[in-house]
Structure formats: C-alpha cells, structure tokens
Amino acid sequence: MTPLLSVQGIRKTYGFRIGCTDVGFDLYPGEVMGIVGESGSGKSTLLSCLAGHLTPDQGSVVFDTRAEGPRDTVTMSEPERRMLGRTDWAFVHQNPRDGLRMSVSAGGNVGERLMAVGARHYGQIRETATDWLGRVEITEDRIDDRPRAFSGGMQQRLQIARNLVSGPRLVFMDEPTGGLDVSVQARLLDLLRGLVREMGLSALIVTHDLAVVRLLAHRLMVMKSGRVVETGLTDQVLDDPQHPYTQLLVSSVLQV
Amino acid sequence: MSLAGLRQGKPEHAGHGEAGEQPHEVAADIHFAAPFSKENAGMDESVPGGAYNFAYLDEETKRMIRRAILKGIAIPGYQVPFASREMPMPYGWGTGGVQVSAACLTPDDSFKVIDQGADDTTNAVSIRKFFERTAGVETTERTAEATVIQTRHRIPETPLTEGQILVYQVPIPEPLRFLEPRETETRRMHALEDYGLMHVKLYEDIARHGEIATAYAYPVKVEGRYVMDPSPIPKFDNPKMEMAAIQLFGAGREQRIYAIPPYTRVVSLDFEDHPFVAGKAPHDCALCGASDTYLDEIITDDAGSRMYVCSDTDHCATRQEAAA
Ligand SMILES: [Zn+2]
Numbered sequence: 001m002t003p004l005l006s007v008q009g010i011r012k013t014y015g016f017r018i019g020c021t022d023v024g025f026d027l028y029p030g031e032v033m034g035i036v037g038e039s040g041s042g043k044s045t046l047l048s049c050l051a052g053h054l055t056p057d058q059g060s061v062v063f064d065t066r067a068e069g070p071r072d073t074v075t076m077s078e079p080e081r082r083m084l085g086r087t088d089w090a091f092v093h094q095n096p097r098d099g100l101r102m103s104v105s106a107g108g109n110v111g112e113r114l115m116a117v118g119a120r121h122y123g124q125i126r127e128t129a130t131d132w133l134g135r136v137e138i139t140e141d142r143i144d145d146r147p148r149a150f151s152g153g154m155q156q157r158l159q160i161a162r163n164l165v166s167g168p169r170l171v172f173m174d175e176p177t178g179g180l181d182v183s184v185q186a187r188l189l190d191l192l193r194g195l196v197r198e199m200g201l202s203a204l205i206v207t208h209d210l211a212v213v214r215l216l217a218h219r220l221m222v223m224k225s226g227r228v229v230e231t232g233l234t235d236q237v238l239d240d241p242q243h244p245y246t247q248l249l250v251s252s253v254l255q256v
Numbered sequence: 257m258s259l260a261g262l263r264q265g266k267p268e269h270a271g272h273g274e275a276g277e278q279p280h281e282v283a284a285d286i287h288f289a290a291p292f293s294k295e296n297a298g299m300d301e302s303v304p305g306g307a308y309n310f311a312y313l314d315e316e317t318k319r320m321i322r323r324a325i326l327k328g329i330a331i332p333g334y335q336v337p338f339a340s341r342e343m344p345m346p347y348g349w350g351t352g353g354v355q356v357s358a359a360c361l362t363p364d365d366s367f368k369v370i371d372q373g374a375d376d377t378t379n380a381v382s383i384r385k386f387f388e389r390t391a392g393v394e395t396t397e398r399t400a401e402a403t404v405i406q407t408r409h410r411i412p413e414t415p416l417t418e419g420q421i422l423v424y425q426v427p428i429p430e431p432l433r434f435l436e437p438r439e440t441e442t443r444r445m446h447a448l449e450d451y452g453l454m455h456v457k458l459y460e461d462i463a464r465h466g467e468i469a470t471a472y473a474y475p476v477k478v479e480g481r482y483v484m485d486p487s488p489i490p491k492f493d494n495p496k497m498e499m500a501a502i503q504l505f506g507a508g509r510e511q512r513i514y515a516i517p518p519y520t521r522v523v524s525l526d527f528e529d530h531p532f533v534a535g536k537a538p539h540d541c542a543l544c545g546a547s548d549t550y551l552d553e554i555i556t557d558d559a560g561s562r563m564y565v566c567s568d569t570d571h572c573a574t575r576q577e578a579a580a
Contacts, residue, residue, distance in 0.1 A: 082448055104456055105463055107459070107463055108456045108463065111456065113452070115452040115455040116451075116452025116453075120527055122459065122462055122528075125459065126463075
C-alpha cells in the first residue's frame with residue numbers, strides 16, 4: 001500500500017538552533033499519528049514543516065495526491081500547495097481564533113472552503129454547512145451567529161467543521177484540546193474520535209497531553225530537542241516506554 | 257482612438273498654465289470645503305518662474321503614472337502600485353483620479369467632471385477648475401463631447417464611445433480588504449486567484465438580509481481573472497462597465513492604479529440561486545420621464561414629499577431639451 005504521507009530527513013534550523021532534524025516516517029490511509037513532547041521539543045516546528053507553513057531546510061514531504069499520485073509538497077508550487085490546503089488537507093489550530101474568521105457567521109466559516117473550490121449555489125452551501133454544524137453538535141439556529149458569541153469548546157468544534165467540510169484526507173492538529181476545560185476536552189476528544197473513524201481520516205496530532213494521544217492515536221512519535229527519540233504503537237510506547245525521556249514523560253503523567 | 261496622455265511621442269506643453277502663477281493662488285482658487293495645507297500645494301521647481309507644469313504634475317511624475325496606467329491596461333483589473341504625489345487637495349477629494357487625469361490630459365482634450373452624476377457639486381467644480389487653471393483644457397458638461405471624464409460614484413447614462421477615457425476616483429481599491437485586512441495576504445489571494453473569500457462576503461449578505469444587499473462597490477471579475485472593486489458606483493452601473501471607452505481607476509491615499517481596456521468582459525459576482533440584479537427604483541424620472549436611468553430621491557418640502565430625478569444631470573437636461 002502507498003503511504004498517504006511519506007516524510008524523509010526533515011530538518012529545520014533557526015540560525016544555530018535546531019528546530020527539528022532527521023525526522024522521517026510513513027503515514028498510511030486511516031492512520032492517526034501522535035507527536036508528543038514538551039514545549040521546545042520541535043514538535044510544532046515539525047508540524048509546520050509538514051503542513052507547508054514553514055519551508056524545511058532539508059527533506060521531503062511526499063503526499064499521495066488524488067490526481068497525480070505521490071508528490072513532494074516541499075518542492076510543489078505555492079498554488080498547488082495552497083489548493084491542497086483547502087481540499088485534501090486540513091489544519092486545526094490550538095487557538096480557534098487562528099483558524100476561524102471571527103467576523104464571519106458560523107455558516108460562512110464552514111462554507112468558505114466550498115466556495116474556495118467553486119461552490120456557487122447558496123442553498124446547497126447552506127445545507128452542507130447546516131449538516132456539518134450538526135455533526136459537531138452545533139444547533140441549526142446558531143448558523144448565522146458569529147464565533148465570538150460561542151464558547152471556547154464550541155469555537156473549536158466550529159473550526160473542526162470548517163476544516164472537515166471539504167472532505168480532506170489528511171488533518172494536521174496542533175494541540176486541538178489545549179486551553180479547554182477538562183470536561184470540554186473530553187467531549188471534543190469523543191467527537192474527534194468519532195469523526196476520524198467515520199470519515200477514515202488520517203491525522204497528525206501534535207500535543208503534550210498523553211491522554212489525547214492515548215484516545216486518538218494509533219502510533220506515537222516522541223520528540224526531544226528537535227529529534228525523534230522513540231516511535232511505536234501508542235499503547236506499547238505508553239505502557240512500556242524504552243527511552244529514558246519517554247519514561248520520564250509517562251511517569252510524570254502517572255504522578256499527577 | 258485618442259489615448260490622450262497615453263499617446264507617447266506627443267510633445268508635452270510644459271508651463272502651459274499661466275506663467276508666474278503662485279501655487280497658493282491656484283490652491284486658493286479651488287474652493288474645497290475641507291482644509292488643505294499650503295505645503296500640500298507644492299510646485300514644480302524645475303519650471304522657470306515657479307509656474308505649474310501642464311496639468312500640475314511634472315513630466316517625470318506623469319511618465320511614472322502613465323507607465324502604471326499602461327501596465328494596468330495590459331493586466332485588466334490588476335492593482336498597480338504607484339508613487340502617489342501630494343496634490344493641493346486633501347485625500348478623499350479625488351487625488352488618485354486627479355493624478356490619473358493629469359497624466360492623460362493633452363491640450364486638445366475636453367474635460368468633464370461628475371460627482372454622484374452631477375457636474376455642479378463642490379467637488380466636481382473644484383477639480384474642473386483645477387485643470388482649467390493648470391492645464392488650460394476646455395471643459396464641458398456634455399458627456400458626448402468630453403474626451404476625458406473624471407467621476408466619483410457614477411458612470412454616465414450616455415453610452416461612452418471609443419476614444420473616451422473614464423477616470424474613477426477610488427477610496428479603497430482592495431475588494432478583499434473588509435474580510436482580510438493583511439495586504440500580504442490579499443496580494444497572495446489575487447496572485448493565486450484564491451477568491452473564495454469574495455463569495456463569503458456575498459454569502460454573509462444573503463444570510464443576513466435574504467439577498468445580496470451590497471448596493472455600491474459591488475465586486476466584479478475582470479476578463480475572467482482579477483476580482484476588482486469598481487469604486488462606490490451603484491451596482492446599477494455595473495453592466496455598463498463592458499464599454500467601448502478606456503476605464504482607469506486611481507486611488508491616491510492607497511497608491512494604486514487599475515484599468516479596464518475597451519470591450520473587456522466584466523462580470524458581477526453572484527450565486528446561481530441568487531443571481532446579480534442591477535436593480536433600480538420603480539419610478540420614472542420626474543423631470544425627463546426616463547425609465548431606464550439611475551434616480552436620486554429628492555425631498556421637495558417640509559412635509560417630506562419626494563420626487564425621483566436622474567442622478568446624471570447632463571443626461572436629464574439633454575433629454576429635457578430634446579423634448580422641448
Ligand atoms: Zn431625467
């Protein structure tokens with residue numbers, strides 16, 4: 001089977017400081033990979049490089065495109081990468097304000113990706129938006145409200161709907177439950193797990209929260225100082241960590 | 257076809273204005289209601305005696321503006337940056353349009369200025385006088401007789417012809433500005449033809465008002481490529497933008513020039529189930545009886561009685577004369 005995403009030798013430096021280096025892995029269709037580490041471990045830099053928000057100094061990020069098969073997204077033209085970014089790829093930011101248009105209604109937020117790829121029928125766009133709001137548990141009567149009238153958890157669910165409406169195959173998530181209350185986090189995780197399964201999504205989830213990856217990720221990559229120190233199936237890594245750093249991460253969670 | 261100032265190789269008439277004229281005198285002669293500074297008035301020191309160069313701007317500046325205009329014509333709807341000059345009038349009073357007109361005018365031109373369709377508003381009179389004094393060009397109120405027409409907020413009702421130039425005053429040239437304030441981002445959107453956001457604006461209109469409520473500055477797509485702000489003309493005028501004349505747009509404060517060449521396709525954005533409608537008040541003109549013009553509503557007495565008359569005063573007067 002062709003990997004959906006094949007990453008090789010990714011390196012990004014900031015002057016003399018290493019953001020991340022020597023990162024490589026394959027992600028297969030339907031697979032969810034967690035990238036864990038503390039802040040400064042390079043996990044967010046890596047995600048930005050993979051999603052095309054940063055250009056890596058070295059390495060390739062080969063995505064299996066619908067039209068032309070495997071293509072290196074690092075060397076692809078900006079219009080092509082941008083098209084991927086609004087069709088087959090999705091990016092869920094930690095802060096919904098970074099991923100939503102706060103001055104646009106919930107329906108407009110969800111409809112934007114449809115309109116970006118040529119949807120020109122208002123009634124159909126609205127119908128699809130209504131459907132997606134329902135799938136993230138936002139009632140239809142909120143469709144014309146702006147996100148700033150929503151709670152934090154609701155804003156995050158709206159961001160997810162806005163991203164998934166185009167039927168992407170790969171979702172990048174940066175601390176998707178960060179900044180939310182614990183009870184709200186649990187509900188969001190349930191929702192995400194349901195959607196990922198239902199849509200057969202592949203996802204890369206960056207988080208410092210091991211509970212998030214325990215629930216969502218099939219596989220895990222542990223990062224420290226810009227390098228991957230351990231990889232494996234999630235349960236294996238969490239239940240029987242091999243690297244001292246991973247052991248420390250796991251034990252610090254258990255102590256809490 | 258007269259390209260007026262675009263005609264290269266035609267000698268410019270330096271110092272065509274009255275020799276020895278002092279800048280503050282010219283400025284004082286323009287009856288702007290808003291304040292302006294004498295510093296703004298500036299003067300072309302390269303011209304002996306301190307007189308204004310023909311049409312106020314020096315030749316180098318006009319050439320720079322013409323290059324921007326030619327580039328705009330070559331890429332219809334694309335916003336070309338230019339180094340906007342201080343003019344002896346405040347921003348918001350048509351400095352962009354005035355600079356474009358200055359770069360287009362030749363001594364043989366006949367110049368018309370309209371503001372909201374009328375030739376006799378303070379703004380229109382001021383700009384007309386400005387070019388009478390600095391370029392000595394003939395001015396007219398007749399659309400059909402003008403070779404260069406500067407406008408704010410309207411397109412004349414009389415169809416324009418080849419050889420005419422319509423110069424628009426533009427306050428905000430960027431149609432994507434209201435939803436995406438970052439200029440680096442809007443520039444990229446234009447470059448990549450990433451115009452989904454424009455329809456988000458129209459979507460919001462329908463969601464809130466049940467229809468596309470945008471009545472002015474209604475966005476258009478030019479020649480199937482660039483999305484463009486037509487300046488705050490009523491959407492009633494949008495279909496007229498497919499015309500035989502050259503259309504030039506000048507934004508002074510924002511330092512942008514853009515253009516629509518003759519016979520260019522100009523499509524107003526819409527949805528399949530909410531198609532663009534030019535729209536018009538359901539009345540005939542009370543003065544000339546026209547049923548196909550853009551009308552102004554006028555309150556005629558303290559009791560609030562109202563009548564509807566053509567906003568294009570020249571068009572209305574011409575029709576009344578013909579009927580008399
Ligand atoms: Zn009339």
